[in-house]
Amino acid sequence: MDHHEFERAFRDLLREHATRDGNEQCVECPDCKQCTGCTFCRRSSGLVRSHYCVDSEHCIDCTHCHGSRDLVGCTHCTKSEQCSRSAYLDRCRDCSRCEYCFGCVGLVGESFCILNERYDRTTYFKLAAQLSRDLPR
Numbered sequence: 001m002d003h004h005e006f007e008r009a010f011r012d013l014l015r016e017h018a019t020r021d022g023n024e025q026c027v028e029c030p031d032c033k034q035c036t037g038c039t040f041c042r043r044s045s046g047l048v049r050s051h052y053c054v055d056s057e058h059c060i061d062c063t064h065c066h067g068s069r070d071l072v073g074c075t076h077c078t079k080s081e082q083c084s085r086s087a088y089l090d091r092c093r094d095c096s097r098c099e100y101c102f103g104c105v106g107l108v109g110e111s112f113c114i115l116n117e118r119y120d121r122t123t124y125f126k127l128a129a130q131l132s133r134d135l136p137r
Helices: 003-019 121-134
Strands: 087-090 099-102 111-114
Touching: 087 121, 099 121, 111 121
Parallel strands: 087 099, 099 111
Antiparallel strands: none
16 A cells, blocks of 8 residues: 555545444444444544543533534533543633633643632632623523
């Protein structure tokens, strides 16, 4: 196989993968596409080994995430993108090993932050609840 044959075969494989709508080894995942090994997800695509995720895309090993994309090993994240090994993030981007963050970008190993500013636990929950009520879902 020369590089031209490789490139042609690779393009064919990408095209075939992009048009695949079915799920593999998923349980009770209505309106999902291209997912593998998931359970009880809805209206999502490209999930792998994820559970109870809704309206999410390209997440791996995630649970209970909503409206999120490109997450790895996250749980209970909402409207977050490109985060890993995090929990209870809302509207966060590029965070890793974080928990209870709201509107944060690029944090690593942080907790109870809003817009990258750390708060005590009580204040965080008060402000996050207010923001959740006021911001459009």
